[in-house]
Amino acid sequence: MIRTMAVVGTGLIGTSVGLAVSRHGVMVHLLDQDETAARTAAALGAGVAGAPAERVDLAVIAVPPSRVGTVLAEQQLRGLAHAYTDVASVKSAPARDVLRTISDPVTFVGGHPLAGRERSGPLAARADLFEDRSWVLTPTRATSQPALNRVLEMVALCGAIPVVMEDQAHDAAVALTSHAPHVVASLMAARLQAGPEEAFRLAGQGLRDVTRIAAGDPRLWSDILQANAAAVARVLRALSDDLSAVLAALDDLAAAEPEREGHSVMRIEELLRRGIAGLDRVHGRRTGAPAGQVRLRVAVGERPGELAPLLGRLAELGAGLDDVTVTASQDRGVLLAEFGVPAVRAEAAWRALTEDGWAAERLQPIAAREGPPAAPGAPPLDRQAEPGRQEALSKP
């Protein structure tokens, strides 16, 4: 059981850790080279400012990546804690520093909470900053089990989900999912310095989203990029190659060279398609019914406005409106709207639509098409559309 902790560096992350574990009765000592920051964190409720009189159970070193090794070595010499972790967003370079400089690698576990805000400093801290977020831990072969367990307990007190990884795998992953995207956002944002004022009347949410993370603290971020330079460069070099190809295609199109037009458009479209394929890995699949869904089909007359109330009803019934397709039936005057609903709600949704007077049919559940005839635990479902309903569809 952790009873006492120290936080060294009371910025956004350190102060948030203090707030989170203080809620659970842990006594937290707050240290920062900027004394006002430590006092501010204390006044927010993250603990008490100043060094502890006795060795604490766990110390969190919440300083920029390049300073982790030095600060950790200092604090180990002073005997601050029984176990130590850091929160730097790069893990292999700091681990090398640490193992070179510290007196006791046994008590150290590298850590990286996947949480942050554009705002920095203790005033941006929140007790719930880590809730349901991943918190990567990178124990080395030297790390002791008691040290790892203390850090796991702190992660649990913060409401986060521990993920144990090799430090190099971690660094390659964050280069791709966090560090390169940060540079890309900054590259685009830097372009906005040019451009007349009136151009920004045409700016929408898309531009704001693409550039939002560029607002991060430049000094902290150049430190992060330095610590993970090789992995970030690998991602950005591949991106730069794609960019060169797009630029060449755009130049051809701008020059309106008819014999290369088809080729140039294809090159651009191919990049856009690869982008969509990449998106599917972070945003989840956007089309097709996932397993555990049942597809329903409803006939709709084409008198003005007949489809709109159905869509409203579907939203109430929990169908994903992204996934509705409309096709024409052979019979003119009828459109067929097809959509997925979660299997557990399919029966109720079908009944509700039928009672509202819609001609609705259940199609074969996806799970039955792809594998065993019915997903375990799913309610029994008709495999075939009911003949009466089929008729209703063609003769509304």
Add this chain to the structure above:
Amino acid sequence: MIRTMAVVGTGLIGTSVGLAVSRHGVMVHLLDQDETAARTAAALGAGVAGAPAERVDLAVIAVPPSRVGTVLAEQQLRGLAHAYTDVASVKSAPARDVLRTISDPVTFVGGHPLAGRERSGPLAARADLFEDRSWVLTPTRATSQPALNRVLEMVALCGAIPVVMEDQAHDAAVALTSHAPHVVASLMAARLQAGPEEAFRLAGQGLRDVTRIAAGDPRLWSDILQANAAAVARVLRALSDDLSAVLAALDDLAAAEPEREGHSVMRIEELLRRGIAGLDRVHGRRTGAPAGQVRLRVAVGERPGELAPLLGRLAELGAGLDDVTVTASQDRGVLLAEFGVPAVRAEAAWRALTEDGWAAERLQPIAAREGPPAAPGAPPLDRQAEPGRQEALSKP
């Protein structure tokens, strides 16, 4: 007064226009080369499917940029409408096409509503898609005033804000604020095809935001990029130069060449800072009190948790918490929290804090520092902190 309209192309934008103007009693005829799309739009309530028997007041050509000229010429030949507009997101290339091919440039006004969604097609349409959005109009010297006025009326019926611009200025602006950002999002999203599955456990909102707009329809977007190739290439070439500089700096850092380390870090930090400067143009200024704000200062003891209730109270009083700074007073044991509140609420906020028992003082209003002593219309404010309050701050 517009009484009848035609929409040619019942995708997201065309169907949304139909839904928006139908609410105001305009009779809308929906045409699409895909008949099911037109019937779906009708069934949603966007109008009636099929060509009108008589010439309508206004036709909206809602087809991809490369097809605007051809479709418009066809429809003018058929005598579809008295006036025409398009909705393509590129304006100079279509305008050239149009002026070359159409029989009557007098009745045409180029248009571009700044609204869209990642989803496309009629089912994604919404009657309120354009509300409070900019809608650029690019009349030529040939455009008649009656034609312009019909389009302005339609923009008003859609709830949008008309912005009249030269077509080339429009295209340079959207290259910067929309088309280049789309390519950048796609370039980053395309990288996500690589990378092991576990990397995406570390993906957060930042990555999703940077890449979100890459989900747009690749065929429509390659068409847009082709139509605006030169302007987009100009933005992306400058971005590519910055990227090359960042890559060179990252390579130096990865090689750990100590004599170039300082220079490389500076180069990266400089890009990040330019990004922040660019962000200020779209996200608004993030620091300092704007004119029309008054700054207040409150003394806070540094006992654990004393600052948190003040921040809660400030949020209730409408202060921007992004803008709170905390400094130490000369007297140990007191922190000074400084923040801005809208001038019209400053008096009430000060009173409320004082009644709650906080030692609060009003600082000189920003307007008085920068220009005339008081902003017209602002309530009278004390220029100087009250002496009693000053004392309260240093001896709480």
